Amino acid sequence: MEPISVKVLHCADIHLDSPFADRDPEKAAVRRSELRGAFSSLMTYARLNEADIVLIAGDLFDSEFVTSETISLVLREFARNASCRFVISPGNHDPYTQNGIYDKTDFPPNVYIFDDNRLSVFSFDDLNTDVYGYAFTSPSLEYNPFAGRRPENSGRLNILCAHGELGAAASLNCPIKLTDITSGGFDYVALGHIHNSDGVSLANGVYYGYSGCLEGRDFGECGYKGALFGSINKTDGVCKADIRGLRFSKRRYEILTLNLTGMTDAEAVYDKISAAVEKKYGNDTSLRLVLEGEISPSLILSESIIRQNLENLFSLQIKNNTLPLFDYALLEKDQTIRGEYFRCLLPLLQGDEADRSDAALALRYGFSALAGSDIPAE
Ligand SMILES: [Mn+2]
Structure with a gap:
């Protein structure tokens, strides 16, 4: 089997246009504009480092309300990274809804957005890679769409891009059991929803982790924030990922x-x-x-x-x-x-x-x- 090698940038919970905790409205406006700046830095990093796939594991937008300034920034950045595929799993803050932002916006052809709350797949034959995922189609999702599911073709690099709450027995935000991940047969599970990152873990041959958010927004999200970047290689069915956390937050x-x-x-x-x-x-x-x-x-x-x-x-x-x-x-x-x-x-x-x-x-x-x-x- 041909060895597979893919460069991946994994981010989530960017919450563009989100309010910030700073009480001074001028400072809050500075923070919103810096968040857009951090997003642009992230996109520039993906381009300069030739990411093959950018995984956005939910909550790219903070709410149904997105300013036209922000949507044009996002479209411009996606289009500038034309050789990179963007895979988006809409989360509880930016669910895929009829006439919602994902439905009504004309995204460039290198953007792949899950639109169903059942597990589905985007196949990238040139990379010998399948990316599985699902969408929140409303602000809540009470079950895990990938529980008990396995990738169809173990010869490929199998990535799962998922928004949900790992370790929660019950949750309105897609409860995920650790065994759903470790017994699923995926190679890399890109998680979103939890805003703090512990980097990437490896269990039972599966690499998984939360990227955390891009900028903290309040005192519940302390420290510098960012995204995960690195390469995933698969040879003779064995996957090795070298993926590390990078800081993108301005403050x-x-x-x-x-x-x-x-x-x-x-x-x-x-x-x-x-x-x-x-x-x-x-x-x-x-x-x-x-x-x-x-x-x-x-x-x-x-x-x-x-x-x-x-x-x-x-x-x-x-x-x-x-x-x-x-x-x-x-x-x-x-x-x-x-x-x-x-x-x-x-x-x-x-x-x-x-x-x-x-x-x-x-x-x-x-x-x-x-x-x-x-x-x-x-
Ligand atoms: Mn979320």
Whole structure:
């Protein structure tokens, strides 16, 4: 048998035109345009590295609503990669529906889109490769269309391009059991839907994995994102894939939690925060800074000073979960209105979680007001 060798770019969950978590609408617009930029970089990479097949495992678009700007970008990029085949398995966010975006758009001839929620195949004879897949035809798909199915011709390179939720016993987003993959007889299973990637795994001769999304969109999708690229070779029925993750995201979301237990001095806290942030994060980062621990009740932090110190970040969200309970004996005996205010709140500060955070906030507001300062960090 002739050895088969195919270069594959596997991506998914690009969610073009998706909203982003950044609260500032200008920054959210920057992120949407950068997402289109990341998509263009991906397409340029496919062209320069001569990918034979680009697998798009669902959710290329974020919703039925796609701007004309985005659709013309996608068509232009597909047409510019004329020698590459694009295979699309519509997902739960961009299902194949009558008069939907996939149905009504005139795609170039090198684009192959699954349009049925049953398993079907596109055959590329020149590559001796079959690509199997299916489409979400509505926002949900409660069964796995490839469960119990095997490729028709084991002499070919058999790829499966699938949008679904691996490991979920029941799911509205195509529940996939690991055994559906490992006993299916496919050579490479390109998965989409989960936005974090663990790269490619190998089990029972089957390579499979999630590519993750192209750009994180909120703090549930932290880190740099991208796609998987590499070669798949099959000789005498034995497949070997060398496929690796590549970064395409322009920016990233990150969460940094700092424990401030025992701290009594605001300047020392600002220094600690700046040192911890500057070491790891720059202007490509949207950061959620979580402050926790028991701090001195007299320590009042200013959100605006923290923001000024961290101006270099792309955006910053501050969550102050500290509790003003460190070394409070002095304040407990304080005969001024500060002490009285603290004593009123103390039972709540030692109460359940909701009470604690309300009381901590009340204490920060109250002490700030008594000190004549601005509204403190939230
Ligand atoms: Mn999805």
